[in-house]
Amino acid sequence: MPRQLEPLDARIPSWERDHFGERPCPFCQSEGSDRYIRPDGLHVCSCSTCGCYFISPSPSAADLAKFYATYYVDHRGSEYQQYKDPVLVGEMFALDPHSDIKARTLASLLHLKGKRALDVGCGMGQNLLFMKKLGADVTVIDLDHDSVEFTRNVLGIQSVHRQDIHALPDLESYDVIMLHDVIEHPLDPLAVLQKSKVLLARGGLLSIWTPNASAVEAEEQPVAFRVDLEHMQYLTFQTCRQIADRLRMTIVYLEAQGRSKLKSIQNMSAQTKKRTTKRFLRGLFRSFPGFVQLNAMRKRLVSRDDQSGNYHLFCVLRNEMRA
Ligand SMILES: [Zn+2]
Numbered sequence: 001m002p003r004q005l006e007p008l009d010a011r012i013p014s015w016e017r018d019h020f021g022e023r024p025c026p027f028c029q030s031e032g033s034d035r036y037i038r039p040d041g042l043h044v045c046s047c048s049t050c051g052c053y054f055i056s057p058s059p060s061a062a063d064l065a066k067f068y069a070t071y072y073v074d075h076r077g078s079e080y081q082q083y084k085d086p087v088l089v090g091e092m093f094a095l096d097p098h099s100d101i102k103a104r105t106l107a108s109l110l111h112l113k114g115k116r117a118l119d120v121g122c123g124m125g126q127n128l129l130f131m132k133k134l135g136a137d138v139t140v141i142d143l144d145h146d147s148v149e150f151t152r153n154v155l156g157i158q159s160v161h162r163q164d165i166h167a168l169p170d171l172e173s174y175d176v177i178m179l180h181d182v183i184e185h186p187l188d189p190l191a192v193l194q195k196s197k198v199l200l201a202r203g204g205l206l207s208i209w210t211p212n213a214s215a216v217e218a219e220e221q222p223v224a225f226r227v228d229l230e231h232m233q234y235l236t237f238q239t240c241r242q243i244a245d246r247l248r249m250t251i252v253y254l255e256a257q258g259r260s261k262l263k264s265i266q267n268m269s270a271q272t273k274k275r276t277t278k279r280f281l282r283g284l285f286r287s288f289p290g291f292v293q294l295n296a297m298r299k300r301l302v303s304r305d306d307q308s309g310n311y312h313l314f315c316v317l318r319n320e321m322r323a
Pocket residue numbers: 025026027028029030047048049050051052
């Protein structure tokens with residue numbers, strides 16, 4: 001029997017059940033076993049072959065597109081307005097790339113000066129600013145109109161396009177491709193990974209940052225399956241190894257790190273818990289990538305990023321062109 005998960009994220013989508021479709025594991029096509037029922041009613045299956053967790057049956061591609069359209073219209077426009085505050089934009093430009101684990105790890109694996117980087121789904125653009133500071137020549141693609149407009153008009157980046165990765169010509173060759181907060185979204189994540197591989201230069205790096213499902217079995221109510229309910233799959237360390245084999249790439253960096261907000265609540269005393277939970281739920285309602293990034297940014301101005309915890313999975317693969 002799948003385990004029913006309690007609501008946590010205030011944003012619970014209502015999906016069109018008539019349009020649901022069964023899907024096998026999106027990474028290895030194996031049949032999954034039904035493990036959890038998310039607060040939005042979608043079932044989370046586990047794949048014993050590659051270790052991933054995935055939604056099946058899933059909403060249709062058209063319904064997901066509709067969800068994102070509403071999501072952007074309802075939330076993102078006003079969010080970007082707040083980011084137009086010149087002080088905040090100044091903070092973004094001022095941040096040291098080495099304060100961010102993703103940027104400093106990529107910089108440690110590859111001398112980025114003069115290298116071509118592709119940021120897929122750039123969000124508020126902090127990753128691309130870091131890459132630029134490290135000397136990379138950055139191209140940005142994002143499907144979100146507001147994100148593209150913000151990146152171009154506020155951050156002043158001209159090499160940004162409202163485009164899907166599949167629309168890029170195969171002849172493009174990048175030294176770094178960033179899929180940060182991306183691979184958990186599409187119904188066919190393997191196609192995105194395969195396209196990334198095609199676009200990578202020899203020795204190029206594929207950087208994946210996504211919620212970590214490696215430790216969910218230890219949780220009674222896994223947090224990862226109760227927030228951001230638009231996510232269609234969750235990776236584990238095992239999935240990363242399977243992906244590396246499938247793409248014939250080499251894992252050069254793999255770790256879980258960072259804390260969820262829930263963990264900090266659980267660690268608090270009962271007295272402050274109630275008040276904090278209220279604030280936390282309010283925060284979650286606004287916890288879109290931009291807000292998360294902004295809060296992280298502010299924290300980084302006074303301290304280095306938190307490397308404890310295991311909430312995020314960070315995997316870097318190198319394109320060795322193995323036979
Ligand atoms: Zn699988």
